Structure formats: structure tokens, C-alpha cells
Amino acid sequence: MERDLVDWLQKTLPPHPLLRVGLGDDAAVLSLRQTADLVVTTDSLGDGSHFLLNEAEPRWIGHKCLAANLSDLAAMAAKPVAVVVSVMLPRGHADPLALAKGLYRGMLPLAEQFETIIAGGDTNVWDGPLTVSVTAFGQPTDRGALLRSNARAGDAILVTGELGGSITGRHLDFTPRVAEALLLHQRYDLHAGMDITDGLSLDLSRLCAASGRGALLDAAAIPVSPAAQQLAAADGTDPLHHALSDGEDFELLLTAPRETAEAMLRESPVECGLSIVGEVTARPGMEIREADGHTTTLEPTGFWHG
Amino acid sequence: MERDLVDWLQKTLPPHPLLRVGLGDDAAVLSLRQTADLVVTTDSLGDGSHFLLNEAEPRWIGHKCLAANLSDLAAMAAKPVAVVVSVMLPRGHADPLALAKGLYRGMLPLAEQFETIIAGGDTNVWDGPLTVSVTAFGQPTDRGALLRSNARAGDAILVTGELGGSITGRHLDFTPRVAEALLLHQRYDLHAGMDITDGLSLDLSRLCAASGRGALLDAAAIPVSPAAQQLAAADGTDPLHHALSDGEDFELLLTAPRETAEAMLRESPVECGLSIVGEVTARPGMEIREADGHTTTLEPTGFWHG
Structure with a gap:
């Protein structure tokens, strides 16, 4: 199944000049535009905790998993650059490949909207519930990352x-x-x-x-x-x-x-x-x-x- | 529990001059040494598929989860820079905080050995089995990343x-x-x-x-x-x-x-x-x-x- 998914993703994910090596190798290789700092965030979302697989369409689950990570970049006022996606599909699902594609179909429009490269991923089938882990990278603007720790009295x-x-x-x-x-x-x-x-x-x-x-x-x-x-x-x-x-x-x-x-x-x-x-x-x-x-x-x- | 874990991690994770913002904000901020390409890999490992929580010590599970990702950087001949870690802890576990600490105790010596920053993470408690997702970043050497796709006849x-x-x-x-x-x-x-x-x-x-x-x-x-x-x-x-x-x-x-x-x-x-x-x-x-x-x-x- 993973081979089929990688084939589909290689046809489906848009190419990007900054993505030197995409899916299909041991890791992705990204070119960074500048030497700026890298803002990195990761979140795992799981069936039963963050979404209900039997109630939500896979593309909305995919949308949410990507959107939650982009929201963490927004929280730092960082411009999204790329994400990697790690999916654990439930073995008992009727069609794990369709489920995986559905997740990515939800991520793709959002990635396009925010000019975010889906740079790579990892897909397993296992005995547990669906989990989707997304790690997102961004770059701060010239004003630097916006932190939690700088609120001042009177603000x-x-x-x-x-x-x-x-x-x-x-x-x-x-x-x-x-x-x-x-x-x-x-x-x-x-x-x-x-x-x-x-x-x-x-x-x-x-x-x-x-x-x-x-x-x-x-x-x-x-x-x-x-x-x-x-x-x-x-x-x-x-x-x-x-x-x-x-x-x-x-x-x-x-x-x-x-x-x-x-x-x-x-x-x-x-x-x-x-x-x-x-x-x-x-x-x-x-x-x-x-x-x-x-x-x-x-x-x-x-x-x-x- | 997450607050306790973050407190413990903030005391336990070694500081690093390249880690500008570590645990405790919405994302980590890393300084990159140079404008080189960034090699990125992600892997999720789950109880029952990649390890057995009832047979393996948490620190060995943590070791494996980090080591598997560093192995993907090795596969690209990239020098490790940093990782982020996302853990989903099983709600039924007797002591989720001890489990989480055990995972990190397994990762810390390996991170030190390979000069890898543990830059941030995400921890949830959920109804599914333990999963650990690690995303690792590295930088290729002057010779570039080592790819799968360049084998030649006669090699x-x-x-x-x-x-x-x-x-x-x-x-x-x-x-x-x-x-x-x-x-x-x-x-x-x-x-x-x-x-x-x-x-x-x-x-x-x-x-x-x-x-x-x-x-x-x-x-x-x-x-x-x-x-x-x-x-x-x-x-x-x-x-x-x-x-x-x-x-x-x-x-x-x-x-x-x-x-x-x-x-x-x-x-x-x-x-x-x-x-x-x-x-x-x-x-x-x-x-x-x-x-x-x-x-x-x-x-x-x-x-x-x-």
C-alpha cells in the first residue's frame, strides 16, 4: 500500500523549486531561501481525541492536522515553508489507501493557499487508531519570532x-x-x-x-x-x-x-x-x-x- | 501532566547556542549555521508494531525512536542538527509521566552523542497505544546529500x-x-x-x-x-x-x-x-x-x- 500511496503522492504533490529531493528517498532535502532562523513545530492528532474518523471526512481530518500546525507557525508570526507528515493508518479500515489519499486531499489546498511544501512523510498501517503527526517549518520575518514571553504590564x-x-x-x-x-x-x-x-x-x-x-x-x-x-x-x-x-x-x-x-x-x-x-x-x-x-x-x- | 513534563524537560534538556527558543512556546526557533540545504525526515513508531511497551523499557523505546530517525539522516549522509518529538501516551498507563520521562531518558544520551538538539515536542494522553513521532533535521556536507537514485551499472x-x-x-x-x-x-x-x-x-x-x-x-x-x-x-x-x-x-x-x-x-x-x-x-x-x-x-x- 505504501508504494501505491507514494506513487500517487509523487503524481499529486506539486513540484517546488525549493524542494530538491521529495518523496521516495530516506529524507527530503529543502533549500532555504536565506540563513534566517528556522521555526519548527510538531503536533500529533489522534482518532477519538482530536477528531472522530467515523464522523468526519478524511479530507477534513487532513485539513485540521495541517491547519493546527500552521496555526502554531502563525502563533510565532512565522511564514510557513514546508511540512512533513507521518500517518499511522488503522489496519481494520476498509480502504487504508483511500483514507490516506483523503487525508492528503484535505492538506493539499491548504498547503497551496499558504505556499507550504509537503516535503515528505511516513505511512504505516498498525493495530491502533488513526494518528496523523505533522511537523511544520517556517521562517520568521525580519521582526523575529513572536514569543509568548514578552507581554508587558499595561499591554x-x-x-x-x-x-x-x-x-x-x-x-x-x-x-x-x-x-x-x-x-x-x-x-x-x-x-x-x-x-x-x-x-x-x-x-x-x-x-x-x-x-x-x-x-x-x-x-x-x-x-x-x-x-x-x-x-x-x-x-x-x-x-x-x-x-x-x-x-x-x-x-x-x-x-x-x-x-x-x-x-x-x-x-x-x-x-x-x-x-x-x-x-x-x-x-x-x-x-x-x-x-x-x-x-x-x-x-x-x-x-x-x- | 504536560506541564510537569515540560518543567522536567526544561531542566533536563541541555541548552544549545543554536536553539534560540526551546520548549514552552508554540514552536521552537533554531539558528542554522549556514544557508545549506536542510534534510528532513519523519517517522512514527507505535506500540505493537515497532516495539512492545510491556516488554521493552521506555528508555530503549525512546532510544529506538530517535535512532531510527538519525538512521534516515545517515542514509542521506547528513549531519544531524535537531529533532522534535511528538508523543501520544496511553491513558490507561499506570504512570504516563514516568513513561514520557523514560522515553526522553533514552533519547538524551543518543542526542548528545550525535550533537543533536531536542528542540521541542508535543505530548498528548489518548485512548490509543503509545506512539512516538520524531522529525529530524540535518544538513548535508559539501558533497551534498547521498541519494538512492544515483546507483550506476557496474557499481x-x-x-x-x-x-x-x-x-x-x-x-x-x-x-x-x-x-x-x-x-x-x-x-x-x-x-x-x-x-x-x-x-x-x-x-x-x-x-x-x-x-x-x-x-x-x-x-x-x-x-x-x-x-x-x-x-x-x-x-x-x-x-x-x-x-x-x-x-x-x-x-x-x-x-x-x-x-x-x-x-x-x-x-x-x-x-x-x-x-x-x-x-x-x-x-x-x-x-x-x-x-x-x-x-x-x-x-x-x-x-x-x-
């Missing part, structure tokens, strides 16, 4: 898009905020950034910890997605809870000086929208200002795979 | 070490032939190379296919390992069959002009040993010359995971 906290409820579909079909991260990092003086994968409250607590700072969120300012509203209506919870705690938003969480953040909102340079949701504090720990003006401690309550 | 076919029977132990504790590949590629005019992971006959068929050539092997010249001898004595098979077909030798398969190959044997520059096992032929297909001088067709009968 405004911003998020792209709307949060919560991604389980209803967006966790599969999202577009990683690569273009937005590059544009914002280029145009504005961002201090810190990451992507929101495990819920705003948990990921913000990580950014604060990395920066040795705290945060005060403004409940009324948090952009709650329609999906979070629907989920909350169905399960009788607070939509805000979904926006704070649901996993896999794959939006950007950024900090910037207050006046920069206000300019970003005024100039509105990204279609997905931007919101100022709070402020970085000198004192560690997180608080949230409720709609009634009352401020309470915010515990990180995100969703973590494991 | 001698060489292998390092001894073949077969790795299942008795060597598949876990082998040393990847990184130093040997770099030395041989530097000192001699090698034409083609790969590592033997799925058995000599299957991997040689791949090298021949990539080069559009065939091969004539000399049965008497194939270095049969003591482990293959023991297995054959136990199961009543031919030791040569094990040497041709057993998987996971992780030795090098090389081709070079006849006189170069003879100089390599004479000068014996590598401790693991070198053997000339046959010749590349212009006509595709593989044959083997038996001890009695009789030549028969050799079918690729290696071990493939899946």
Missing part, C-alpha cells in the same frame, strides 16, 4: 475572530491565522502572541506565566461566537464560559501597547475581526471584570487533550 | 555491519550509522545510499528502482549476523533468508565504483565492518548467485510495517 490583550463552540464544526474547517499574524506582526508593535488551542483562559494563563505577568479580562469585551451561544442555549450554560474554556478556537491571542491596540481596532486590518479583551497586569494571576463591574479571580479552565 | 553494492535477526534485541539498542555515513561519504566517491530498515532484499529493490537499475547479489558474501544464525537454528530456516529479509538492521546500503569499494574494504575505515555483497546491473530486477554458482531471481521479501 492590551487582543484576540482575533470569535471564541467558543468550535466543536460544532469550526475545529475541523478553520483557516489558520497565518496571513493575519504576518500582517499584524509586520504592521504593529506586538509584544507577545500565541494561538488559542485549549481555550482563552488556559492559554492566556500560559502566556502570562511565560511573561511573568497577570491579566485582567473584560467579560463584556470577549467575542462570543454564535456557536458558543447555541451550545449555551442548548446546555443551559453561560455562553461566556464556552468562549473562555472551549478548546480549538485556533484564533490568535496577542498583546500590544494600549495605543497600538487601539490603532489596530481603528484600522481594522484583518477580515476576521479583532477585539481588545483585557489588559496585562504586573501582578501574576488572572481576574475577570464581570458585566456588573464586579471583578473575580479567573481560573484557567480550558480544554486540554489529556 | 559494487556494499553494506555495513551484519544483517538479520535484529528482532532478538538489536532493533532496540542499535547505534545509527551516522558517523560511518559521514566518514565514508567524505572519504570515498559513493554513488547511492540508504539505510536497511525493511530487509536487504526489499530495500535493495527500492534503491534499484530509484536508480533504474538491477542487482546481482553474491550469497556467500552477505554478512549474516550471529542473531540470524541463532534464529535460523531455532526455526529451521536458512540464516541467509534472515539476512535478506529481516527488518530493522539499520545498517547502510551503499553503491560505489568497484575500485572504490575495494579500497574501502582494504582501508577498513569503520569499526562496524564493510562487505561487498554484489553488483549493480544495467538490467532491472534482482538476482542472487548461490554458493554453488547457480544464479536465481531474488524476490524482495522484506519486512514492511503494514
